[in-house]
Amino acid sequence: MRPVDLPPVWMAPMAGEAASAALVAAVSAAGGFGQLGAAYLAPARIAEVAADIRARTDRPFGINLFCPQPSRRDDAAMDAYLARLAPWHAELGLPAPARPERCEEDFEAQLAATVAARPAVVSFVMGDPGAARVAALKAQGFTVVGTATHVSEGLQLQASGVDAVVAQGYEAGGHRGGFLSSSEGALIGTMALVPQLVDALDIPVIAAGGIGDARGVAAAQALGASAVAVGTAFLLVDECPLSPAYRAALLAARDADSTLTRAFSGRLARGVANRVTRALDGVALPDFPQPNAASRPLRQAAAKAGQADLLSLWAGQALPLNRAPGTAAQLVAALQQGWRA
Template sequence: MAPTIANEATRRLGIAHPVIQGPFGGGLSTTALAAAVSNLGGLGSFGAHMLPPERLGPLADELRGLTRAPFALNLWVSDHDAGGERIDAATFEQAWPLFEPYFRELGLEQPFPPERGHPRFDEQVDALLEARPPVFSFVFGIPSPRILAECRRRDIVTVGAATTVAEALALDAAGIDLIVATGAEAGGHRPSFLESAEDSLTGTFALVQLVAPRVRVPVIAAGGISDGRGVRAAMLLGAQAAQIGTAFLVCAESGTTDAHRAALFSGQAHHTTLTRAFTGRLARGLVNRWTRELAPSFSQLPPFPVTSWFVSQLRPAAIAAGRTDLVSLWSGQIAPNLRHRTAATLMQSLLADLAGEALLPHPHPEASPA
């Protein structure tokens, strides 16, 4: 077991090791995964941005029943893009022709749209404050001063995500406790909030070196990190911890599908792309038929979360039919190096590396699956 690494980041988070499990949305987070990471001395996280407010209290209670260690709940500060607040008749009719062929292919009827495609952040965050998780992490913006003051009053540690130096400086000025510097290599959504995501694609290690000396609070590196060597490299460059996403997503405890895991352990993992085709917001995943066929239609895609809602109506049928060509397969660029299939073996490997027990290059991923 690696010795405890004590620095300002681990102290503020109340964890033994500088490893944070990235939060996953869309049903990919599980309490089992978050608790497993927390119980092993890292910070487990649960992406709760699609949950209604009334689910957040029971979620926090469930996590407290599984771990006595700190954990994080994650929300999206910006819950819609311009024009996407409501799915009214006009919005639906304009978007439907783009998705109709896929509904027909899967044998699905035209869905009936809800008024909104995403819970309201203002209502979610009030429920989160009541639930009082040890850590509140967030993306796509900065909560209001009222919310941040309440977090301080309730001893909730705040963690915000930045994709540029300007965003990191804005988070620092707002009094956020820790800043995640998330590079373009990362899987899932690009949580940019000052400039377009397409204009906020600095790589992780460059971003860490730019952000760390310019902010007052600890920096967490995210993107392109799957093992302890990556964590150590990030810390050499100024980060005090690393957030790891894809390597935890592929673990058995996550909420993703076996087909997604198989794709991440296959040659398909060598090919990722940044696309708006699944949600309307830019995100990195494996290349498949959906990303290829929707690429020429980006200008026609409805805004987030309207695109996300249409895709969510297709997803269950596509998964049931084994159609990985029509579902999101989120992945970071480091996926070809994935080796571990459980949270315990991944954490054990990370901690061994951090202890200096595995300084030589790892063997080929396919040669030593754990």
Template sequence: MWPDNRLTERLGLTHPIIQAPMAGASSPAMAAAAANAGALGSIGAALMSAEDLHAAWAEARGATNGGLQLNFFCHQPPKRDAAREEAARARLAPYYEEFGLGAPTEPTASPPFDEARLEATLEAAPVAVSFHFGLPERALLQPLKDAGIFIICSATSPNEAEALEAGGVDAIIAQGWEAGGHRGVFDPSTGPGEMGTMALVPAIVDRVSVPVIAAGGIGDGRGVAAAMMLGAAGAQLGTVFLTSPESLVGAPHKAALLASDGSDTTVTSAFSGRPARSIRNRYVRETEDMLPADFPLMNPLTRPLRSASSQAGSGDFMSLWSGQAVSLNRDEGTAAIVTRIAEEALALLKR
């Protein structure tokens, strides 16, 4: 028996564990496997068109009747700065030449959660929808709430958490500094959101009334149990699933994860224009002083390099997203990961 059943009862889960919705890395097969094991399976739809979202949802739902959620970005439109964007292209040009990619082109921005994605989400009718980088405007959020969809959003500080509760969320992900991938920070006064998970969770639990979900630096049952002892109602894990067979990341990324002890990760904005935790590689080291184009304009500028590096079997220019608990990763299937971690956590909580 879990000490807090608010998430399991509301979302129809066996375990208060969320497989993180890692856009471009998680897959419908991963989401379905997590759901079948009793966790909340997630589809990272932030970079998907409405059509791709429909296809991914159909694939996942066709493989499970368990709990599934969709996740979206709610970033602000980028601040266009021609000089800054040209400087970023010039900085990347030698790398493009190295891979024979020609010259970097004018970047275009991927849109945040919008009407088309709202319509596709309402049609899919997931049990939950989660957001990163804040919440969408009320006109886009209210239809989800009216449909009875559970709303989750990431916070990197107590102030952000209070803002999310006031905005109508049903649960808050307390994303600690240890987490891999993009920081969910949306309050500029917070900076990159540098509070660690074990400090952030109780600070947020003490400030809000909705369930808090711990994320960042959690890779086994010990982390889940510790988070719940601090007042979390559940835990979201991402990096631990990246080395599963259901993961979409390339072989160089998986190899880097399995070889890492976590000390070689760092937060960089050089891939996308927003702070994100990655394993250090050649690109990260050589762009430490770079002023990137604003998010998400940097994404299309680095995408050709990331793809070419992966195709060459090299991780030198890939975004090797990883949390600090990566030393706990194994070559293990998604369902087995969920079951093992749940059993580990329950055994510890019963002591």
């Protein structure tokens, strides 16, 4: 059983450069399920991007938000982090790094904009949206999806009433989406995680992490998943507006270049290792999302300057499987080959 009969191939939500109306719409128009990673978008921008998706396709799509994070402000830790960034700022000709005035968007306002945009699915990551919020969304006709990195998180999300749970395995690109036991959840591989969640839950499980081609889709279905959510492979499709430096780094990376790092955001995330991840390996950092905001000027300037060694290069372990996916429609079709009706 799939949530509200959505297609089996989902594009995983990806906040940042991949949060593109053209990309989400192309996936949905091709018979996949496109999702907008809206976590970094201001509420007004969520409305604009959702309207743009609608103008491009009448197929259903989803919107994803980060649950609010209990982050502790620590000025000394932030100043130490800024001091680490300073030489890279100098290298790029940027002013010295400064404490960010604001670290994240207003979650309630983002949620209100999401509701107003009427996506088919509202999904959450890095937390449990809670029974009251889930019930309110379901009463308004939304399908609500949560993200789990281990069984206890899946059980909690199910108890909160979500319609389906994304099982995010260790292989997945981007930030770890868990919330229990540690701020980032657990580090369980997709192959082990999906069947354990399928056995433990009464609701559909969507497999995410390390699925890069039809073989991964077939494997996820064999493990009992009701759908797959593929992120990294969609970063390289024609419609994805990645900066040339990011794209080139992804094309050059090999399997062993993948790493888990807190360097850019304070929260564990998977990407291609570079100068920044190596320099900050093991260094204590302020809580997410504070470093994420503080490192934004560096990341933006590095992208402009074509310096991938100073850029967050979020991508999963299956990255080298799919270097030339073509258009979003071609990738959706290739992935669908692995799903047996």
